[in-house]
Structures are given as structure tokens and as C-alpha cells.
Amino acid sequence: MKLPSQAEVALDEFFDGHPVATFAINRHHVITHWNKACEQLLGWTRACMVGTRNQWQPFYVKERSLLCDLIVAGDTNIADHYPGHSHPSTLIPGAYESEDFFPNIGESGHWLHFTAAPLRDAEGNIVGAIETLRDVTERRVAENALRKSRDGLEHIVEKRTAQLAHANDKLEDDIRQLTELNDLLSAAQQQLVQAEKMASIGQLAAGVAHEINNPIGYIFSNVGTLQNYLGQLFDMLDAYQEAEASIAQPAVVTRLRAMRERIDLDFLREDIPALMRESGEGLVRVRHIVEDLKDFSRADNNQEWSRADLHQGIDSTLNIVANEVKYRADVVKAYGDIPEIECLPLQINQVVLNLVVNAAQAMGEQRGTITLRTGMADQQTVKLEVEDTGNGIAPDALSRIFDPFFTTKAVGKGTGLGLSLAYGIVQKHKGRIEVDTELGRGTCFRVLLPIRHTEEQT
Ligand SMILES: Nc1ncnc2c1ncn2[C@@H]1O[C@H](COP(=O)(O)OP(=O)(O)O)[C@@H](O)[C@H]1O
Ligand SMILES: [Mg+2]
Numbered sequence: 427m428k429l430p431s432q433a434e435v436a437l438d439e440f441f442d443g444h445p446v447a448t449f450a451i452n453r454h455h456v457i458t459h460w461n462k463a464c465e466q467l468l469g470w471t472r473a474c475m476v477g478t479r480n481q482w483q484p485f486y487v488k489e490r491s492l493l494c495d496l497i498v499a500g501d502t503n504i505a506d507h508y509p510g511h512s513h514p515s516t517l518i519p520g521a522y523e524s525e526d527f528f529p530n531i532g533e534s535g536h537w538l539h540f541t542a543a544p545l546r547d548a549e550g551n552i553v554g555a556i557e558t559l560r561d562v563t564e565r566r567v568a569e570n571a572l573r574k575s576r577d578g579l580e581h582i583v584e585k586r587t588a589q590l591a592h593a594n595d596k597l598e599d600d601i602r603q604l605t606e607l608n609d610l611l612s613a614a615q616q617q618l619v620q621a622e623k624m625a626s627i628g629q630l631a632a633g634v635a636h637e638i639n640n641p642i643g644y645i646f647s648n649v650g651t652l653q654n655y656l657g658q659l660f661d662m663l664d665a666y667q668e669a670e671a672s673i674a675q676p677a678v679v680t681r682l683r684a685m686r687e688r689i690d691l692d693f694l695r696e697d698i699p700a701l702m703r704e705s706g707e708g709l710v711r712v713r714h715i716v717e718d719l720k721d722f723s724r725a726d727n728n729q730e731w732s733r734a735d736l737h738q739g740i741d742s743t744l745n746i747v748a749n750e751v752k753y754r755a756d757v758v759k760a761y762g763d764i765p766e767i768e769c770l771p772l773q774i775n776q777v778v779l780n781l782v783v784n785a786a787q788a789m790g791e792q793r794g795t796i797t798l799r800t801g802m803a804d805q806q807t808v809k810l811e812v813e814d815t816g817n818g819i820a821p822d823a824l825s826r827i828f829d830p831f832f833t834t835k836a837v838g839k840g841t842g843l844g845l846s847l848a849y850g851i852v853q854k855h856k857g858r859i860e861v862d863t864e865l866g867r868g869t870c871f872r873v874l875l876p877i878r879h880t881e882e883q884t
Contacts, residue, residue: 536561761798
């Protein structure tokens with residue numbers, strides 16, 4: 427027997443003290459080395475292992491080849507013995523690695539990572555194998571936990587994504603509904619503002635009309651009486667003038683003549699009746715305005731709701747305004763098939779009249795066309811259009827045309843009450859007035875009226 431050389435002793439001690447669990451076998455698969463770390467990790471002592479072929483024992487219940495055995499046996503299909511767990515080492519040629527779980531080691535089993543490498547002699551022949559094992563339980567457990575929590579997270583993310591997508595869809599839907607609602611609201615608000623304006627102006631107009639009505643009444647009658655008196659005075663003057671010839675005193679005659687020339691009696695005789703006539707006409711106009719104002723403000727309770735043929739109303743109204751229209755425009759009737767509508771017929775006529783007069787007045791030098799078109803807007807609503815080829819409405823005026831007293835016409839020609847009156851009447855019928863207009867091209871007023879009248883729900 428050969429004593430171990432100093433180098434061999436040092437190698438043994440190095441092997442034994444190496445902190446990684448390591449063992450080695452010779453070409454006969456007999457264990458030659460089994461270090462301290464190995465004893466500690468596996469719980470099998472060097473004494474019971476070295477010299478045996480029991481390297482499988484700490485790991486398996488039945489005998490089987492370990493990586494080192496396969497290397498020594500020169501097996502080329504190592505992967506077949508450890509399906510899924512082993513692969514050739516990327517660092518050491520001829521070495522293999524594997525990783526597996528061993529339920530029998532320790533209290534609740536361990537994950538071990540093996541690396542086995544061949545030991546060769548000077549000629550390169552395999553004379554044994556060395557195998558190290560590392561406990562990778564912690565890493566494995568952490569990996570598992572990580573995988574689990576990642577799977578969990580992925581699941582949560584998937585769920586949240588789905589929830590978010592759903593919420594997003596709902597939000598989009600809500601936004602769409604809100605936008606629609608908003609549009610409706612602003613339209614309703616516009617109508618309310620206009621209605622409110624009309625209501626307060628109506629009150630104002632009623633007050634003004636009432637205040638003006640009385641004085642106008644007595645001025646009207648006084649002017650009539652005054653005209654009478656003036657007639658009588660002139661007759662009297664005539665009589666005096668005739669008597670002038672028989673006045674004997676020349677001084678008196680001269681004075682009378684001088685005075686007549688000074689006051690220009692002949693002119694007065696002509697001018698006073700003209701003044702009276704003008705005043706009378708002015709008064710008639712004021713009276714009309716007051717009437718219009720009263721109409722505009724009054725909810726006209728003494729009129730009856732009744733079914734009426736709109737076409738008949740339009741025709742009779744056109745007769746009334748024939749004088750206003752015939753020198754300026756041709757009238758085209760494009761009547762559709764519409765039922766009778768429940769309305770205040772005289773007031774609807776008033777609307778038509780105001781629209782037609784406006785259309786006629788919108789014509790410039792050139793003769794134009796006024797088209798009166800009727801038809802159904804929907805099943806419950808009739809529409810009446812008054813379209814002209816006139817000069818159109820400027821954008822800045824458009825928002826004010828329904829305001830009482832808003833007029834772009836010369837003094838005496840427009841009162842600015844026509845459209846506000848029409849607006850109030852249509853409102854009372856729970857209808858609508860719409861305007862399309864283009865400067866220089868013409869304007870179309872569209873009146874929408876419900877076929878049935880419904881009382882205000884309160
Ligand atoms: N068909 C139309 N074409 C052009 N402008 C119009 C038309 N209808 C109304 N307008 C404008 O609206 C204003 C108000 O009309 P309205 O209330 O009838 O008062 P008025 O006719 O007395 O001026 C008019 O002065 C005019 O500027
Ligand atoms: Mg008018």
C-alpha cells in the first residue's frame with residue numbers, strides 16, 4: 427500500500443473543506459470522496475458512503491444511475507434518463523447539469539442542482555466522475571412564488587383591462603348621451619330665453635298700449651271735432667271777406683288787407699286742411715300700432731279654437747295684401763296635402779299676412795317671387811313656408827328679427843312688430859318658426875303647427 431503523498435493529502439483536505447457539497451466515484455462507480463458539505467446537506471456520512479456504490483441512496487427509494495454514473499458508463503443519452511431536468515453544461519465539456527425536487531431530503535424536501543463532470547487520466551480516458559450539488563430550494567420557492575404572483579397579477583391585469591374596457595365603453599356611451607342632452611338643453615334654453623323675452627316684452631307692450639290707447643282716443647276725436655270747427659271758422663272768414671266790400675271806412679279796409687297779406691291767409695286756407703289730414707293719418711297709424719301691440723300682448727281669450735283649412739286662410743290673406751304684393755312679386759302657391767288644423771284662424775291669418783308683407787318688402791328694384799308652400803313636417807305637424815327671392819337677412823340682424831320694434835325699414839314703413847306678433851301667435855299654438863336666409867338670395871320662413879291643439883298641462 428502506498429502512503430498518500432503530501433499533494434494528495436492537501437487535495438483531500440481541499441475537497442473535504444470545499445463549501446459546495448461534492449462527491450466523486452471511480453470507474454467502477456465506487457464512491458471515492460464524500461465531503462463535509464455533502465454530509466451536511468444529505469445527512470449521509472462519509473463513513474457509510476465511501477467505498478460503496480450507494481450514491482443513489484440519499485436521493486431515491488430505488489437504485490438508479492446518477493449523472494456521474496452515466497458519465498462513467500459513457501452513456502450518450504443522458505437526457506433520456508432525466509427527461510426535462512438535464513442538459514449538457516455550457517461551461518465544461520463533457521459535463522452535465524440537472525435540477526430536480528427530492529421529497530425525501532430534509533423536512534419538506536429540497537430542490538437540488540447537480541453538476542457532474544468526467545475525471546480523465548493523462549490519455550484522456552474517463553477514470554471517474556465528480557458531482558456537485560447545490561440546494562436551490564430557496565431560489566425555486568421564490569421563483570414559484572414569483573410565477574404564482576405573476577400569474578395572479580396577469581390574471582388581475584386581464585380582469586382589470588376587461589373592466590376598464592367595459593368602463594370605457596360605458597363612459598363613451600355616457601359622453602354621447604350627455605352631449606345629446608347638452609344639445610337638447612341648449613336648444614331648450616334658447617327657446618326659453620326667447621319665450622321669456624317675449625313674455626316680459628308682452629307685458630311691457632300691454633302696459634304701453636293701454637297707456638297710449640286713452641290719449642290717442644281723445645286726441646283722435648278732438649282732431650275730428652277740430653276739423654269741423656275749422657271748417658266752420660273758414661266759412662265764417664269767407665262771409666267776412668264777402669262783407670269787406672261794403673265796409674265804408676278806408677282805414678279799416680286797409681288794415682284788413684295788410685293783415686291778410688301778413689298772415690298769408692290764402693296759404694293758411696290750403697295748408698291747415700293738409701296739416702289736419704296728415705295729423706289724422708298719423709293718428710290712424712299710431713292707432714294701428716297700438717292695436718298691433720294689444721294683439722301681440724293679449725292672449726286673446728275671446729277667440730275660439732276651431733278646425734280651419736290653412737289654404738283658405740292663406741288665400742283670403744293674400745287678397746287682403748294684394749296691393750302690397752302685386753307690384754313687387756309674383757306669388758306661387760305650392761300647396762301640399764294637409765288636414766285641417768285646430769287653431770285660432772284669425773291669428774294664423776295674421777301670421778301669414780306679416781310673413782307675406784315682409785317677403786314683399788324684402789324685394790329690391792327687381793320683381794321677385796314669393797312661394798307659399800304647405801306640407802306635413804311629421805305625422806302631427808303641418809308646415810307652412812313663405813319663401814322669397816328678396817335681399818335676405820344680415821347675420822347680426824337675424825338674432826333680433828323677432829324682437830318687438832326691431833326693424834331695418836325706413837321710419838313709417840316698418841313698426842318692427844310683425845315678426846314678434848307672429849312669434850307670439852305661433853308660440854300660443856305650441857308651434858315653431860324657423861328661418862333660412864342668405865344675403866342677396868332670399869329668405870324662407872317656416873312655420874310648424876301641430877294639427878291638434880293641446881291645453882297647457884299644469
Ligand atoms: N322676408 C324677409 N326678408 C328680409 N328681411 C326680413 C324678412 N322678414 C323680416 N325681415 C327683417 O326682420 C325685421 C323685422 O320684421 P318685422 O317684425 O315684420 O318688422 P317690420 O317689417 O315692421 O320691420 C325687418 O325689418 C327685416 O329687417
Ligand atoms: Mg313686417
